Amino acid sequence: MSRSAHPAGPRHADVLTEGHYSAPAADLNVLDEKVWARTVTRDADGALTVGGIAVARLAEEFGTPAYFLDESDFRARCRAWAEAFGPDADVFYAGKAFLSRAVVRWLKEEGLNLDVCSGGELTTALDAGMPAERIAFHGNNKTVAEIERAVEAGVGRIVLDSFQEIVRVAHIAQRHGVRQRVQIRVTVGVEAHTHEFIATAHEDQKFGIALADGQAAEAVRRALSLDGLDLVGIHSHIGSQIFDMAGFEVSARRVVQLLTEVRDEHGIELPEIDLGGGLGIAYTSEDDPREPHEIAKALSDIVTRECEAAKLRTPRISVEPGRAIVGPTAFTLYEVGTIKPLEGLRTYVSVDGGMSDNIRTALYDAEYSVALVSRTSDAEPMLVRVVGKHCESGDIVVKDAFLPADLAPGDLIAVPATGAYCRSMASNYNHALRPPVVAVRDGEARVIVRRETEEDLLRLDVG
Numbered sequence: 001m002s003r004s005a006h007p008a009g010p011r012h013a014d015v016l017t018e019g020h021y022s023a024p025a026a027d028l029n030v031l032d033e034k035v036w037a038r039t040v041t042r043d044a045d046g047a048l049t050v051g052g053i054a055v056a057r058l059a060e061e062f063g064t065p066a067y068f069l070d071e072s073d074f075r076a077r078c079r080a081w082a083e084a085f086g087p088d089a090d091v092f093y094a095g096k097a098f099l100s101r102a103v104v105r106w107l108k109e110e111g112l113n114l115d116v117c118s119g120g121e122l123t124t125a126l127d128a129g130m131p132a133e134r135i136a137f138h139g140n141n142k143t144v145a146e147i148e149r150a151v152e153a154g155v156g157r158i159v160l161d162s163f164q165e166i167v168r169v170a171h172i173a174q175r176h177g178v179r180q181r182v183q184i185r186v187t188v189g190v191e192a193h194t195h196e197f198i199a200t201a202h203e204d205q206k207f208g209i210a211l212a213d214g215q216a217a218e219a220v221r222r223a224l225s226l227d228g229l230d231l232v233g234i235h236s237h238i239g240s241q242i243f244d245m246a247g248f249e250v251s252a253r254r255v256v257q258l259l260t261e262v263r264d265e266h267g268i269e270l271p272e273i274d275l276g277g278g279l280g281i282a283y284t285s286e287d288d289p290r291e292p293h294e295i296a297k298a299l300s301d302i303v304t305r306e307c308e309a310a311k312l313r314t315p316r317i318s319v320e321p322g323r324a325i326v327g328p329t330a331f332t333l334y335e336v337g338t339i340k341p342l343e344g345l346r347t348y349v350s351v352d353g354g355m356s357d358n359i360r361t362a363l364y365d366a367e368y369s370v371a372l373v374s375r376t377s378d379a380e381p382m383l384v385r386v387v388g389k390h391c392e393s394g395d396i397v398v399k400d401a402f403l404p405a406d407l408a409p410g411d412l413i414a415v416p417a418t419g420a421y422c423r424s425m426a427s428n429y430n431h432a433l434r435p436p437v438v439a440v441r442d443g444e445a446r447v448i449v450r451r452e453t454e455e456d457l458l459r460l461d462v463g
């Protein structure tokens, strides 16, 4: 299971065994606060409300499918991470989880930094006024044009991912007459995923430079020799949807070992260590994520202990949560279209979206919850599979879940914890129109990313 986990972020999964599903909750009307955004509750009529607004009103005003994002929850999570790590560490929100100009402004106001990994994400960040020095630029194959824009903008750091890129960034920085602050991304030989990790010498994946065989030490040597680069630290990112801190322990130990070698060889103590993102969230009631303050304490204890043992000054720690900030803050609202009971198997519930607005189930076998939200029901639980409207039998949104047996076309159902890697990975498959993201706060709802239109589709298709 964890062998197929990808340490680089792309495998945003929790993998299920075939046919796995838990028993139905005692009361399907109860909204488990672990998986729903903080202001979500049911009103006196039994309808779900978020930020004080009932879903029927949201559906009427904004249509379905749509993502509804609880802005005060998002901001509270940013503050919790910033406070947990304190002034001597840095929190970078991983923009690939979900990025828009409104999100950039919230991050800026709440004191977070931002990771980007493409020219498009960089443009969005700069356009919304994120100071360049608070932006880190990632990626295993940044183009020359992207690097030039990042250097010109003055991004706070570029995370170097290959030997070619060390030279490429150095040349571009020199041409612009600057010394670019950089970190080197290393692969530490740890694949962490959910409750397991495996430690190996080599990692079979595309990101970073291996610690093994002195590769990373050689990368440090080259970076230190180039005038255009100001090497400030080492970066490591070990996986996604991680609940167990043991993988970080091995990773931190191996990175500190490299810092020690760098000190011994060059007489330099690199001032920063970035431990990446990948912290897990609750997609179902069975997941038990850790709070930011627990994570901060665990990571800081590990790094401090390892540095004391190596007689190194403790470097400044940074982390890069994406999913853990935005994931729980949004849900996707769908309208039920058709209901097909398959005798002895399950009931297929088709909604007006699908794999175009949530690819994670098809791509990673990810697990989600679902609830009837336009009303409550006392009907018996029925085993359902929530599927989309695409021409593809793998078009599954929620593989196994329970909904009330009196579910009917026209009911609204919602899938929680869709804030991360849903809109950002959304596609136009079957010429679907990508749904809007609506921010809800204190009784007000406003579109922050509008719904795509058929005119948008035709505008790209130049005939």
Ligand SMILES: *Cc1c(COP(=O)(O)O)cnc(C)c1O
Residues within 6 Å of the ligand: 008, 009, 010, 094, 096, 097, 115, 138, 237, 239, 240, 241, 276, 277, 278, 279, 320, 321, 322, 323, 324, 420
């Ligand atoms: C994807 C990624 C993250 C964020 O991962 P989450 O699982 O969303 O926390 C952080 N850092 C890097 C380098 C990544 O690739």
